[in-house]
Amino acid sequence: MSESKKITRRDFLKIAWGAAGALALLEAGGIVLKFLSPKAAEGEFGGVFTVGNVEDFPPGSVTPFNAGRFYLVRLADGGFLALYRKCTHLGCAVPWDQTSGRFVCPCHGSEFEPDGMVLNPPAPRPLDRFPVIIEDGVVKVDTGTIIQRDRTGPDDIVYP
Amino acid sequence: MSTDSPDTRPDSLLGRVWESIKRHDLPPQDDRARMRAVMSNLLLHLHPAKVAKPAIRFNYTFGLGGLALLLLSILAGTGVLLLFVYTPSPESAYNDMLALQTEIWFGQLIRNLHHWSGNLLVVVAFLHMLRVFYTGGFRSPREFNWVIGLSLLLLVAAANFTGYLLPWDQLAYWAVTVGSSLLGYVPVVGDWLGRLVLGGPEVGAATLTNFYALHIAVIPLVMAGIAGFHIWRVRKDGLTVPRRLDEPPDRKIERVTTWPHLLGREIVFALIVIGLLLFWSSWVDAPLEGAADPDHSPNPAKAAWYFMGLQELLLHFHPVFGAIVIPGLALVALAVLPYLRFDIDAEGIWFRSRRGRGVAIFGMLVGLIATPAFVLLDEYVIDLPSLLPSLPTIISNGWVPLAAILLLLIGYYDMVRRLFGATACEARMSLFTLLLTSFVVLTLIGIFFRGEGMALVVPF
Numbered sequence: 001m002s003e004s005k006k007i008t009r010r011d012f013l014k015i016a017w018g019a020a021g022a023l024a025l026l027e028a029g030g031i032v033l034k035f036l037s038p039k040a041a042e043g044e045f046g047g048v049f050t051v052g053n054v055e056d057f058p059p060g061s062v063t064p065f066n067a068g069r070f071y072l073v074r075l076a077d078g079g080f081l082a083l084y085r086k087c088t089h090l091g092c093a094v095p096w097d098q099t100s101g102r103f104v105c106p107c108h109g110s111e112f113e114p115d116g117m118v119l120n121p122p123a124p125r126p127l128d129r130f131p132v133i134i135e136d137g138v139v140k141v142d143t144g145t146i147i148q149r150d151r152t153g154p155d156d157i158v159y160p
Numbered sequence: 161m162s163t164d165s166p167d168t169r170p171d172s173l174l175g176r177v178w179e180s181i182k183r184h185d186l187p188p189q190d191d192r193a194r195m196r197a198v199m200s201n202l203l204l205h206l207h208p209a210k211v212a213k214p215a216i217r218f219n220y221t222f223g224l225g226g227l228a229l230l231l232l233s234i235l236a237g238t239g240v241l242l243l244f245v246y247t248p249s250p251e252s253a254y255n256d257m258l259a260l261q262t263e264i265w266f267g268q269l270i271r272n273l274h275h276w277s278g279n280l281l282v283v284v285a286f287l288h289m290l291r292v293f294y295t296g297g298f299r300s301p302r303e304f305n306w307v308i309g310l311s312l313l314l315l316v317a318a319a320n321f322t323g324y325l326l327p328w329d330q331l332a333y334w335a336v337t338v339g340s341s342l343l344g345y346v347p348v349v350g351d352w353l354g355r356l357v358l359g360g361p362e363v364g365a366a367t368l369t370n371f372y373a374l375h376i377a378v379i380p381l382v383m384a385g386i387a388g389f390h391i392w393r394v395r396k397d398g399l400t401v402p403r404r405l406d407e408p409p410d411r412k413i414e415r416v417t418t419w420p421h422l423l424g425r426e427i428v429f430a431l432i433v434i435g436l437l438l439f440w441s442s443w444v445d446a447p448l449e450g451a452a453d454p455d456h457s458p459n460p461a462k463a464a465w466y467f468m469g470l471q472e473l474l475l476h477f478h479p480v481f482g483a484i485v486i487p488g489l490a491l492v493a494l495a496v497l498p499y500l501r502f503d504i505d506a507e508g509i510w511f512r513s514r515r516g517r518g519v520a521i522f523g524m525l526v527g528l529i530a531t532p533a534f535v536l537l538d539e540y541v542i543d544l545p546s547l548l549p550s551l552p553t554i555i556s557n558g559w560v561p562l563a564a565i566l567l568l569l570i571g572y573y574d575m576v577r578r579l580f581g582a583t584a585c586e587a588r589m590s591l592f593t594l595l596l597t598s599f600v601v602l603t604l605i606g607i608f609f610r611g612e613g614m615a616l617v618v619p620f
Contacts, residue, residue, distance in 0.1 A: 033356075036356060036370075037356060038355050038356065038358075038359045038366060066455045086362070089341075089479065090337070090338045090341040090474070090479070091337045091338060091340075091341035091344075091362075092334065092338065092457040092461055093454065093455060093456060093457045094457075095456070105457075106457045106458065106459030106461055106612075107334070107338055107457055107459075107460070107461040107614070108471075108474060108475060108614050109475070109614045109615065121545055121553060121557065122474060122475060122478070122557075124478060124479060124553055124554070
């Protein structure tokens, strides 16, 4: 027992070489991953969009802003909401279907309420949203912050 | 030159040059010379000098492994040509495709050859795997080569997927958007992985650069290395010999020289395939839709056809299960297959035994009936998330149906063993056949029976 516990010089060198080799591989892997990682400038669309005045958007309307990749939704009760158009299922651009009053994803048939709630899977969670800022009757949307949510709620909605 | 010169080379300079290249008398005149010609040639020595006569029967291997190699060569050749006329940037990629098809001599033909060879390679590699499975070709000592082959199949899929984006049309853009979104569902590292592959939050210029580098350099190099290893292992482990049901395993097997028996067949088969590919590519153009438009997903937005089975799974399961858990389980099961007990002496016999043929057909029939039935049930009758509203969909549309299906499969395995008195090995093959049939049926449903909004439609 006691003999097998003793580390010989040969064992020590084996372990040292092995550890040095593993460390070198880890470093090389780290360098490659760091080299390949996306540039820091993330959002191509990540700025604040000034979209118009409150009265430009009648209650119960959905207005697309392609440059910002979002829909400005004004619910029937007058509340505002900005929804990221990227489907939470597999990333397709979800179009607004005026006739059914829903967002219907063409890729896998997910359907969403105007407030982003899932009406029909496979989408696993409501549409992501952006913060809406209303100052002096002017509506702004901050596309730099994507807010993921598990359920819709009154906190998502901004009233003028 | 004096007549007693030791120089035995031909008199003419050209003759001497030719002699220095070929090293032996060609064509070889007797079996001994034929074997030496195969052994001492860089390319030919991939083959043994002699092979078992039954092993080179066409309807045993169907030449699928060699065909995959031929397609890889065609892909490399046409791929290098395409490199000369293509720039991987969103501004120019699509215009390069248009120019390729309208302005460049034989541009459309070269693109078609590359496109159809790539598609055919997916089919051929898959069929090659099935052939090896059903003839017991992965038995010891070939287990690890089966795993290597599996990794080659994945590389073929990766090569196809990265190549799919390069034309930068609507088809490419949205298929890759959907495909790469699957990465986001990998537990823990999903978001990071997705951003790494795409080079940003959405498919864009960085994605095109990444996919280009992967498609033209990383994947081909890795694949060449692994394919070389795969073939070397085939050469070292030897070919399995086909056997009829009534033949004893220790029968005497006639061996013939590789030159000309195997070589002749290979050359004829390769020429036929090249001819058919040229003919097909002259008449059928590779698809190209409108330029990529990130604002509009087409309806329906389908993945490439070989991913349709996966896409169909996604319609029925929570994405973590459809994209990660179920394919992951399938891959692990495939990799483990050759290491399981192979308890009957059935190497080289199609479907193991007479009873094996019976249970294979049974598995196929069950798959043919059960798969469409389950798809219809899930589409029109059972809605698990609303039946179990208190549970998150990852459980109601993931764990619950997966557990049910696994239980059914275990029940099926047990039933085959009892009903047919099948051995574990035969029952496993029957289960494999059932799952294979399901996969094929799901793929066909995805290709032909999914219309707008991915609703079920009848195509005729």
